Amino acid sequence: MSDTRLPTVDEVRAVAVLGAGTMGHGIAQVAAMAGWDAVLYDIDDGAVAAGRDRIAQNLDKGVARGKVTAEARDQTLGRLRLSTDVADAVSAADVVIEAAPERLDLKREIFTAVDRAAPAHALLASNTSSLSVAEIAAAVADPGRVVGMHFFNPVHIMKLIEVVAHDGSAPAAVELARAVGERMGKTPITVKDSPGFASSRLGLIIGLEAIRMLEQGVASAADIDTAMKLGYGYPMGPLELGDLVGLDVRLGISEYLSKELGARFEPPALLRQMVDEGKLGKKSGQGFYRWQDGKKQGS
The missing domain is CATH 1.10.1040.10 (N-(1-d-carboxylethyl)-l-norvaline Dehydrogenase; domain 2)
Known part of the structure; x- marks a missing residue:
């Protein structure tokens, strides 16, 4: 069980999202809309720029439909920072959410790098939709601070988030993940780390x-x-x-x-x-x- 003191949701200031694709850019958008500084990471400038463009397009559509104010759009984009360096992206993060493709080896590789660079208090989460969270968590020194946070596409519209607890997840990690999801405007459910979740x-x-x-x-x-x-x-x-x-x-x-x-x-x-x-x-x-x-x- 984790001995690390995780922050409360009110103490969260920065969220790092690793992966700027279909899910990652949406997660970064809702993090920034929730009022947090959001860092969007991917492997090259083209990928992160494309992710930011999709966020801007989502927000522009929201403004056109009267669901987002122009001020909220500008503030959201102002909270967003792009990065192509994992260590830079996570160095000041209170919450790290990995949104890479569904490959266990890739996710474990990312979590190993995150474990070296993220603050010791940071919640580490995977957006996996089916893989074993316990096997992903085994890549870090303190598996207790690792949970699944499974968002749904399109992230800025869909209300559900699955918080996935493996056997070693600290209760505080599960509680924080649920609170982060709620602050993002989602309805969280908690599920056991079982193949495919719910x-x-x-x-x-x-x-x-x-x-x-x-x-x-x-x-x-x-x-x-x-x-x-x-x-x-x-x-x-x-x-x-x-x-x-x-x-x-x-x-x-x-x-x-x-x-x-x-x-x-x-x-x-x-x-x-x-x-x-x-x-x-x-x-x-x-x-x-x-x-x-x-x-x-x-x-």
Whole structure:
């Protein structure tokens, strides 16, 4: 159990987010909007600049829709700093949130570097959607200050955050992660460090079955999605959601969970085929639907 004194949420001044991609830029945005100094890190200038541009675009859309004031937009961007050096990014952070791709070796490598450079009091969190938080935490000297903080895409809109506690997580770390999530405007749930946690495990099994139904010709992608939206109140069908998440990401999680939890998570052949063909969903312009300028065009 951790002996480190973690800060309270009121003592948090700076948040470092490692990874400026789909999830990371959104996490940095909500951290800055919560009033904290936010450092957005990635491996090169192009990646961090692209992340900042996406934050600016999100905020501009919010202003246009009357959901964000121009003053709040400018203040948020003013709290944001970019970095391409991990040690620089985390050196003054009270909370560090890693948002790298879902590869255990990569996450452990990042946490090892963070452990050398971040303040001893900092909360260390991973945005992993399915990997073992305990195995990630084993890369640092004090695993008690490590938790999962699983955000949802798009981060600046989605309200849920899963706080994942491994067996060695300090209660204070879990408490702080929940409080940080609440300060960001999220509703936290606490889940055990189990493969797929709650949301990925449930969401994936429905998504995989929808792909199998499409594969078997049960119904079209649009009709399967409509069934779940109108019949079960889903805001988005499971196939459209797969396109949004990325079919390569879906495949990676499916492969991991099939090893951990059994054959019911085995990827359908259609999913493998689409990924092999580069049909990754919204980000590639083609998945179960066609996408243009970020908007769904049809199957």
